[in-house]
Amino acid sequence: MTQQKKSKSTRRVPRNQSARGHALDILIAIEEQSAYSNLMLNQAFQKLQLEQQDKALVTELVYGTIQRQNTLDHFLTPFVKKGLHKLDRWVHLLLRMSVYQMAYMDRIPAHAVVNESVTIAKQRAHQGISGMVNGVLRSMLRTADAFTVREGQNAIETMSLQHAHPVWMMEQWVKQYGEETAARIAASNQLPPAASLRVNEMKMKRTELIDILQEQGYTVRPSLVHPSGVVVERGGNLAAHPLFQEGCFSIQDESSMVVAEAVAPEPGMTVLDCCAAPGGKSSHMAEKMKDQGQLIANDLHPHKQKLIQQQADRLGLQSIEAKVSDAAQIDQVYESGQFDRILLDAPCSGLGVIRRKPDLKWNKQAEEMAQLPALQLQLLEAAAALLKPDGRLVYSTCTIVEQENEGVVQSFLDKHPEYTWDEQMVERLPESIQTLVQEDAPGRVQILPYHFQSDGFFIASLRRTC
Numbered sequence: 498m499t500q501q502k503k504s505k506s507t508r509r510v511p512r513n514q515s516a517r518g519h520a521l522d523i524l525i526a527i528e529e530q531s532a533y534s535n536l537m538l539n540q541a542f543q544k545l546q547l548e549q550q551d552k553a554l555v556t557e558l559v560y561g562t563i564q565r566q567n568t569l570d571h572f573l574t575p576f577v578k579k580g581l582h583k584l585d586r587w588v589h590l591l592l593r594m595s596v597y598q599m600a601y602m603d604r605i606p607a608h609a610v611v612n613e614s615v616t617i618a619k620q621r622a623h624q625g626i627s628g629m630v631n632g633v634l635r636s637m638l639r640t641a642d643a644f645t646v647r648e649g650q651n652a653i654e655t656m657s658l659q660h661a662h663p664v665w666m667m668e669q670w671v672k673q674y675g676e677e678t679a680a681r682i683a684a685s686n687q688l689p690p691a692a693s694l695r696v697n698e699m700k701m702k703r704t705e706l707i708d709i710l711q712e713q714g715y716t717v718r719p720s721l722v723h724p725s726g727v728v729v730e731r732g733g734n735l736a737a738h739p740l741f742q743e744g745c746f747s748i749q750d751e752s753s754m755v756v757a758e759a760v761a762p763e764p765g766m767t768v769l770d771c772c773a774a775p776g777g778k779s780s781h782m783a784e785k786m787k788d789q790g791q792l793i794a795n796d797l798h799p800h801k802q803k804l805i806q807q808q809a810d811r812l813g814l815q816s817i818e819a820k821v822s823d824a825a826q827i828d829q830v831y832e833s834g835q836f837d838r839i840l841l842d843a844p845c846s847g848l849g850v851i852r853r854k855p856d857l858k859w860n861k862q863a864e865e866m867a868q869l870p871a872l873q874l875q876l877l878e879a880a881a882a883l884l885k886p887d888g889r890l891v892y893s894t895c896t897i898v899e900q901e902n903e904g905v906v907q908s909f910l911d912k913h914p915e916y917t918w919d920e921q922m923v924e925r926l927p928e929s930i931q932t933l934v935q936e937d938a939p940g941r942v943q944i945l946p947y948h949f950q951s952d953g954f955f956i957a958s959l960r961r962t963c
């Protein structure tokens with residue numbers, strides 16, 4: 498988020514707001530409260546009761562303005578003579594949001610953007626500010642290359658402006674993946690995420706769900722990633738759908754669905770999910786077990802236990818037991834060698850889900866991320882003590898950072914000769930994902946956000962030999 502800004506805003510808060518006015522209020526609230534954009538949008542929508550069309554516009558303006566903030570500032574800088582850092586926070590955000598519409602939203606005519614932005618400025622402050630907003634936006638429109646990225650000081654800086662990511666993050670990805678792949682990851686992070694559903698095969702077939710939703714006017718298609726997945730291209734909030742309430746499907750990203758395939762628990766087994774809330778993968782595993790056996794769904798935070806239980810109740814899954822404990826000490830809670838399968842879906846930097854949470858990329862610090870592998874290794878070691886000989890331990894994250902993924906697993910294997918890569922994992926994965934597995938590394942897979950326009954995910958499977 499931006500560092501500048503006078504803490505006291507000079508704005509008045511108008512009543513009867515337009516969709517753009519609401520979007521500006523949400524952007525201001527996100528900055529002032531350092532809040533997550535998705536949570537802030539949900540909260541605002543509950544209060545505002547907007548039409549579906551306005552909701553879509555507000556969502557696009559909020560996500561787009563946050564997604565592209567460094568590029569938008571780059572475009573604005575030559576036109577704001579006193580410097581962006583001297584603007585009031587809300588004026589800066591209004592300018593960013595206006596430039597986002599002019600540079601990236603074809604369907605809104607530029608003059609309409611200027612007029613609307615000037616009206617918003619007039620409603621909130623004195624004429625000087627609306628005059629400045631008008632002047633800046635109109636001179637941008639008169640300048641032929643106002644919305645073209647200029648060369649940065651080096652190739653990485655130029656990429657960071659073109660693809661709207663912090664320089665340090667682009668640097669890290671170029672080092673790990675090379676320039677071309679890093680650019681593809683960053684470019685795909687700008688695309689809006691599609692919603693996807695996982696059908697509960699205990700209650701319904703995927704084709705049945707697709708037929709029902711299509712008849713009701715939703716635009717849906719089978720997932721190319723997972724055989725139980727359904728991608729929703731148009732139609733609205735499915736969390737309110739009666740079939741969701743009846744447990745016929747869950748809302749889950751397509752990459753997330755692959756994790757339970759790697760674990761592949763069977764009916765009657767004893768399974769531990771170490772970091773389970775809100776319960777997406779626990780419920781998927783329980784469904785695969787046909788709800789027979791015992792699935793301990795553990796999380797650190799007591800308030801999240803309820804989320805897991807609600808999920809299990811909605812889906813009618815009796816085999817899930819929601820528990821609370823610190824997974825770093827979970828070897829003190831259960832007997833060693835107790836579990837047939839263990840999943841550690843570890844807390845991570847989340848850099849695979851930037852499409853859903855664009856604020857992540859501006860808030861994360863490289864130093865803070867550097868602490869994660871030590872914690873992840875500690876969690877993996879505690880979990881590993883609980884697995885039966887010949888059992889399976891799956892480690893997954895929703896990040897694309899090598900140190901948190903293969904790096905953690907390799908450090909673990911170096912210290913634990915009783916564990917080895919599970920080379921059979923590849924055979925259990927959906928065909929689409931098998932194509933991503935490297936021939937010489939069949940026990941792990943890195944899904945990148947551009948592969949299927951789903952979340953970036955790392956999945957590794959380990960086998961206990963003795």
Ligand SMILES: C[S@@+](CC[C@H](N)C(=O)[O-])C[C@H]1O[C@@H](n2cnc3c(N)ncnc32)[C@H](O)[C@@H]1O
Pocket residue numbers: 753771772773774775776777778779795796797798801822823824825842843844845
């Ligand atoms: C990636 S999320 C898990 C998502 C979950 N597996 C699902 O599919 O719905 C990571 C979870 O780890 C939990 N967590 C973080 N540190 C933990 C710890 N030390 N012990 C147990 N859980 C922890 C967080 O509360 C968070 O819910």
